Amino acid sequence: MGESGEWKVLADSGDSGAVVLAVDFDTTGRPEARFSDLVANLTTDLTIWESIPPAVEAAAEWSGKEYIDHWARKVAQERPEVRAVMGYCAGSVFAATLAERIAELQGSEPLLLLFDPEITVAQTLLWQFQKIVGFMSSVLPAEDIEAARDAGRRCYEQTPQVGPLKQGLTRLVREVGEPAFTRAGLDHTRREELFDAFGSFMGYLAAAGDLDPFERWRSATAISSSSPASGLNGIRAAGVGADQVSVGRELTFDVEHATMLADKEIAATVSDLLHT
Template sequence: MTTTPVWREIGADPGGPTIALAVDYAATGRPEAAFGDLADGLGAGTALWETVQPPLGAEADFDAADYVDRWLSAVPDRPVGAVLGFCAGGAFAGELAARLAEDTGRAPALLLFDPESPTTLTLYYQYRKVVESLSGVLGAERAAAAAADGDRALAGADGVERLGTELVRIFTGAAEVACAAAGLDEEYAEELTGTYRSFVRYLVAAAQIDRDERWAGAVVFSSATPTSGLNPLDPAARAALVDRELRFDVAHADLLRTPEVAAAVDEVLAGKGAR
């Protein structure tokens, strides 16, 4: 039986005294840069390991603690100098860093990139992105119908958990019909719907974490996209939520592939002794 890994090493390992852990839902073909892009731009002092999602379906009943427990159970056997998180991964990163501090007595540096605590609007936005990206499979009519169904689900939303369940139901129905009409096999449809269900579970679980408590000591790297990360918050709320914020004039999708961001990460890690 093949065992699914919990972490994967990205970038070169310089063999330093500590490693950094990165939390993200990395998916093939997504437009946003990932931690692999950031790793390519970091200096020689950082060994970076990234979370791997559970096998499709295994996450069905996961809550935030289940994700974090899974990651903690398989942390590479080296001291963790820093924990990084992108987007909704920022919520998990704060919890993971806190749990590592409790378990080891040493608090890792916490670096967050456009961090978000998912809301119903987050789920709706991601749903619309997925529907639009699959319009070629769904077809114009089905894509429009799925978008309208998503609009109605948001209007009647009663919390993140219930909206997530409803959006998965809508998407699964639309995708299965579209795949059958296009002559695509059931395996493809199952992978497509299973991946979306997995991503929604990840977002719903991330929403369970108290960002006010877990982000207090974080250094945040913010893009210029108005709807991403801390940008929707007023300046006072942003300042109260984290330790320090560094802003970059780049789009959210490019944040992790921007050389200036990588240089700033190197500087922060070195300053916090996280290498």
């Protein structure tokens, strides 16, 4: 497969015909390791496609089903043998529903691999907002940072539903970020790129909140980091949705969430799982 609007090729086996699908929100400048780092350490001859989010305008409004339709379209057209579907963080929600769609298409279940799987609730969006505001601490005084965080908390308290909260926090990031990024010397084009990336990511998270991954997760293999606030660790600690979350098998590694996709021990385990 050449590059498409739905998938980019991270590894091309050429002749094997078997494909692994990886679902994540990859964007320039993200601090976490990405699936391309995992692929660099795999010992496998499988072709690997990574999801591409929809255009910015669509990402702001699409439902979870529309995301799945977007990614499943190319698979339905080309009908490769999908060996596995992988998801990172909220991508694990999409991966579960996509695996269900793939099973319907090919008549067999792909392996489902989840890396620190997370569900989208209102607290997820607030946490992402707080993280983005924290990145502005080098160009905004401490009192402005705290005021922005207070505004985010008020937005969360007033509009705890994921959809309205997404819109409110996206608007707040622009209000806070416009003067901060201008002060940092970023031109209009670069500022808009950053705001679009945040808006798209919030849309991606909100869309994941439309989907119910729990039945599929019960037959999945989850790979967990040691970070207490991430993945299944975070779900258990927060108690939000913990009564619903169960996975078929959990493998835990002493590695931070942000670096887990670049970890060689995890890559070796994934290579073994893909060829089991």
